[in-house]
Amino acid sequence: MIAIATHGANQMYGRREYGQRQCAGKGIDHAEVAGRRKETMMSRSRWDVNTVEHGKIPWSAKLGYSTFSLSYVMQTMIGTWQLFYFTTFLQIPVVATTALLAAGKIVASVIGPAWGYISDRMYSTALGRRFGRRRSVMIIAVPLNAACYVLMWVPGLPIWAYFTASLLYWVFLAGLSTIQYGLPSEMTDNPSQRAQLVGINQIAGAIGSTFLSLFNVYLFTIWGKDEWSPYFKMAMIYGVIGVGVLIIGFLTIRERPYDESTDVAQADAAPGRRSGLVKRLISIVWNFLSVxxxxxxxxxxxxxxxxxxxxxxxxxxxxxxxxxxxxxxxxxxxxxxxxxxxxxxxxxxxxxxxxxxxxxxxxxxxxxxxxxxxxxxxxxxxxxxxxxxxxxxxxxxxxxxxxxxxxxxxxxxxxxxxxxFIPDVDEIITAKRxxxxxxxxxxxxxxxxxxxxxxxxxxxxxxxxxxxxxxxxxxxxxxxxxxxxxxxxxxxxxxxxxxxxxxxIDRDSHRVLLSEIDRLRAGGTMSDVTPEVRKAVESMTGMPYERCWGHNNIIDAKHQE
The missing domain is CATH 1.20.1250.20 (MFS general substrate transporter like domains)
Structure with a gap:
C-alpha cells in the first residue's frame, strides 16, 4: 500500500520530484516536512489510489465528479417548490418565507471564503490526513446538509426551526460548492481532461434538471398536488438521491496528496508564530481580497x-x-x-x-x-x-x-x-495549491x-x-x-x-507555467529563469518574477515581500 501511495505522489505531476524544495520563500525544516508526508501517506494509503494524475483520469473519477451536479436535484426542489410549500401548506407568511430564503443565500455568500480557507488547510488536521482535504470537508458537510434539508420539509415545526434549518442548509451547501468548483484543477493537470470534466459537469446538471421536471409530473399524477404529503415525499426521494450520488462521488473523486504544495497552512504565518481565532478571521478576509x-x-x-x-x-x-x-x-x-x-x-x-x-x-x-x-x-x-x-x-x-x-x-x-487554469497561476505565485x-x-x-x-x-x-x-x-x-x-x-x-x-494563459503558456513549477519544485533557483519564461510568468501573474514563488504576502499579510 505504501508503494501505491508513493506511485500516486509521483504520478501527480509526472516528472516532478520531491527532493529539494524551495517553498514560499520561508525557512522550512525539510526533514520535518518529509517525515510528516511519510506519516500522512501511511495513514491514508487506502485513498492514495484516488490521487490526481498528470495524464488521463479514469471514467469512474469523471463520473464521480458529475455527482455534485446530480446532487443539485435537492437544491432544485428547494428553488422550485419551497416558497409554495411554506406559504400554502405550512401557512408561513410570504414576507417571512422570502426573508428566510434570502437570508440563507446571503449567509452562503459570506461563509464561502471560510469554506475555501478551511478546505485548503485540512491537511493540517487528522481528518484531512486520513481522508484527504476535500473528502474531509464532504464528511462534515454532506450529512449536516442532508439533515437540514429534511427538516425544511417536516410539517408542524416553529418558524425559527425552519429558519435555522434553511440557514444551515445553505451554509453546508457552500462547502460542497467550493469543492465542486475546485475539483477540475484538483483532479488533473491535463487540459484535455479538465475540458472533459467541465463538460461532464454541465451534462450532469442538465440531466438532473430534466429528470426532476419529468419525474415531478409523474409523481403529481399518482400522488396529487393539493396536500403537503406529495411534496414531502418528493423532497425525501430527492434527498436520498442527492446523498447517494455524493457518496459515490466521495469514493471516486481524485485529489492531490499531501506534499509541500498542498500544505497551505504552513504559509499562513512565519515559523513559531501561532494564529488565534481573530487572526484566522483576518486571514480569511485577507486571502479573499488578495487574490x-x-x-x-x-x-x-x-x-x-x-x-x-x-x-x-x-x-x-x-x-x-x-x-x-x-x-x-x-x-x-x-x-x-x-x-x-x-x-x-x-x-x-x-x-x-x-x-x-x-x-x-x-x-x-x-x-x-x-x-x-x-x-x-x-x-x-x-x-x-x-x-x-x-x-x-x-x-x-x-x-x-x-x-x-x-x-x-x-x-x-x-x-x-x-x-x-487559475490555481496553476496561483501556484507559481504562492508555491501552494x-x-x-x-x-x-x-x-x-x-x-x-x-x-x-x-x-x-x-x-x-x-x-x-x-x-x-x-x-x-x-x-x-x-x-x-x-x-x-x-x-x-x-x-x-x-x-x-x-x-x-x-x-x-493558453495551452502553450500553461505548459511553460507547469514546466517552471516543475523546475522550482525540483530544487531549481529563481535566478536561473530564462527571459522567455520570466516574460510568460509575469504576463499571467501581473507581478515581477522575483516576487513569485512565495516571495509576497498573497497568503500571509505580514510576510515580508
Missing part, C-alpha cells in the same frame, strides 16, 4: 461575471419576454425550455472537443459572437411582433432558442475551462452580483410602470423588457469577449 491582485484571475472574473449576468438576466425575464413582448402563451416557455435542454446536452459534447482544441478564450469568442447574433435576431422579432402571427413567432422563438443554447453552452464551457480559495471567491462574487442584478431588474420594471396580475403591460414596460432581454446581454457578451483578448 484580486492576480492579473489572470481579474481577467477571468471579467469573463465569468459577463457570462453569468447575461444568462441570469435572460433566465429571470424570459417568461416576461415571451408573454408580454411576443404575446405568446406560457406553454411556449415550457416547450422551448425542454427542447433547449436536450439540445444543450449535444452542444456540450461538441464544445468539450472544441474548447480542448482551441482553448478557453477562443471558444468563448465562438460562442459569444453567436449569442450576440441571436439576441439581435430576437430584438428584431420583438420589434415586428405585432405584425406576425402567434404560430410564426412561436416557431421563430424556439428555433432562435436552439441557436442561442449552442452559443451559451460554448460560453459557459469556455469560462469554466478557463477557470481551471489553493483550489478551494478561488472556488470560494468565485461563488461569493457570483452570489453578490446575482443579488444586485435581481434588485436592478425589479427596480427597472417598477420604474417603467409594471402592473402585477395583468395579461398586458404598458408600452414603456414592454420596451424595457425587450431592451433588458436583448440589448443588455449583447453589451455584456461583448464585454466578456473583450476580456478574452486580455487573457494570457
Amino acid at each position: 484580486i491582485r492576480v492579473r489572470e484571475f481579474r481577467n477571468y472574473l471579467g469573463l465569468y461575471l459577463c457570462e453569468q449576468c447575461f444568462r441570469s438576466i435572460r433566465g429571470t425575464i424570459n417568461t416576461y419576454f415571451v408573454i408580454f413582448v411576443l404575446l405568446l402563451d406560457p406553454q411556449t416557455v415550457s416547450l422551448a425550455t425542454g427542447v433547449n435542454t436536450l439540445f444543450g446536452i449535444a452542444c456540450v459534447a461538441l464544445f468539450m472537443w472544441v474548447t480542448s482544441k482551441v482553448g478557453g478564450p477562443r471558444a468563448y469568442r465562438i460562442g459569444g459572437f453567436e449569442v450576440v447574433l441571436v439576441f439581435l435576431s430576437l430584438f428584431v422579432l420583438a420589434w415586428f411582433s405585432p405584425q406576425l402571427s402567434s404560430h410564426t413567432k412561436a416557431i421563430a422563438f424556439i428555433v432562435l432558442g436552439l441557436f442561442m443554447n449552442f452559443g451559451i453552452t460554448g460560453v459557459v464551457n469556455a469560462t469554466q475551462y478557463t477557470y481551471t 489553493r483550489e478551494g480559495q478561488y472556488a470560494s471567491v468565485n461563488a461569493t462574487i457570483d452570489d453578490i452580483f446575482a443579488a444586485i442584478e435581481t434588485v436592478a431588474i425589479g427596480w427597472v420594471l417598477d420604474a417603467t410602470g409594471f402592473i402585477e396580475g395583468t395579461q398586458t403591460q404598458p408600452a414603456s414596460t414592454v420596451t424595457a423588457i425587450a431592451v433588458m432581454y436583448c440589448i443588455a446581454p449583447i453589451v455584456l457578451c461583448l464585454a466578456g469577449i473583450m476580456f478574452t483578448y486580455r487573457m494570457r
Whole structure:
C-alpha cells in the first residue's frame, strides 16, 4: 500500500520530484516536512489510489465528479417548490418565507471564503490526513446538509426551526460548492481532461434538471398536488438521491496528496508564530481580497461575471419576454425550455472537443459572437411582433432558442475551462495549491452580483410602470423588457469577449507555467529563469518574477515581500 501511495505522489505531476524544495520563500525544516508526508501517506494509503494524475483520469473519477451536479436535484426542489410549500401548506407568511430564503443565500455568500480557507488547510488536521482535504470537508458537510434539508420539509415545526434549518442548509451547501468548483484543477493537470470534466459537469446538471421536471409530473399524477404529503415525499426521494450520488462521488473523486504544495497552512504565518481565532478571521478576509491582485484571475472574473449576468438576466425575464413582448402563451416557455435542454446536452459534447482544441478564450469568442447574433435576431422579432402571427413567432422563438443554447453552452464551457487554469497561476505565485480559495471567491462574487442584478431588474420594471396580475403591460414596460432581454446581454457578451483578448494563459503558456513549477519544485533557483519564461510568468501573474514563488504576502499579510 505504501508503494501505491508513493506511485500516486509521483504520478501527480509526472516528472516532478520531491527532493529539494524551495517553498514560499520561508525557512522550512525539510526533514520535518518529509517525515510528516511519510506519516500522512501511511495513514491514508487506502485513498492514495484516488490521487490526481498528470495524464488521463479514469471514467469512474469523471463520473464521480458529475455527482455534485446530480446532487443539485435537492437544491432544485428547494428553488422550485419551497416558497409554495411554506406559504400554502405550512401557512408561513410570504414576507417571512422570502426573508428566510434570502437570508440563507446571503449567509452562503459570506461563509464561502471560510469554506475555501478551511478546505485548503485540512491537511493540517487528522481528518484531512486520513481522508484527504476535500473528502474531509464532504464528511462534515454532506450529512449536516442532508439533515437540514429534511427538516425544511417536516410539517408542524416553529418558524425559527425552519429558519435555522434553511440557514444551515445553505451554509453546508457552500462547502460542497467550493469543492465542486475546485475539483477540475484538483483532479488533473491535463487540459484535455479538465475540458472533459467541465463538460461532464454541465451534462450532469442538465440531466438532473430534466429528470426532476419529468419525474415531478409523474409523481403529481399518482400522488396529487393539493396536500403537503406529495411534496414531502418528493423532497425525501430527492434527498436520498442527492446523498447517494455524493457518496459515490466521495469514493471516486481524485485529489492531490499531501506534499509541500498542498500544505497551505504552513504559509499562513512565519515559523513559531501561532494564529488565534481573530487572526484566522483576518486571514480569511485577507486571502479573499488578495487574490484580486492576480492579473489572470481579474481577467477571468471579467469573463465569468459577463457570462453569468447575461444568462441570469435572460433566465429571470424570459417568461416576461415571451408573454408580454411576443404575446405568446406560457406553454411556449415550457416547450422551448425542454427542447433547449436536450439540445444543450449535444452542444456540450461538441464544445468539450472544441474548447480542448482551441482553448478557453477562443471558444468563448465562438460562442459569444453567436449569442450576440441571436439576441439581435430576437430584438428584431420583438420589434415586428405585432405584425406576425402567434404560430410564426412561436416557431421563430424556439428555433432562435436552439441557436442561442449552442452559443451559451460554448460560453459557459469556455469560462469554466478557463477557470481551471487559475490555481496553476496561483501556484507559481504562492508555491501552494489553493483550489478551494478561488472556488470560494468565485461563488461569493457570483452570489453578490446575482443579488444586485435581481434588485436592478425589479427596480427597472417598477420604474417603467409594471402592473402585477395583468395579461398586458404598458408600452414603456414592454420596451424595457425587450431592451433588458436583448440589448443588455449583447453589451455584456461583448464585454466578456473583450476580456478574452486580455487573457494570457493558453495551452502553450500553461505548459511553460507547469514546466517552471516543475523546475522550482525540483530544487531549481529563481535566478536561473530564462527571459522567455520570466516574460510568460509575469504576463499571467501581473507581478515581477522575483516576487513569485512565495516571495509576497498573497497568503500571509505580514510576510515580508
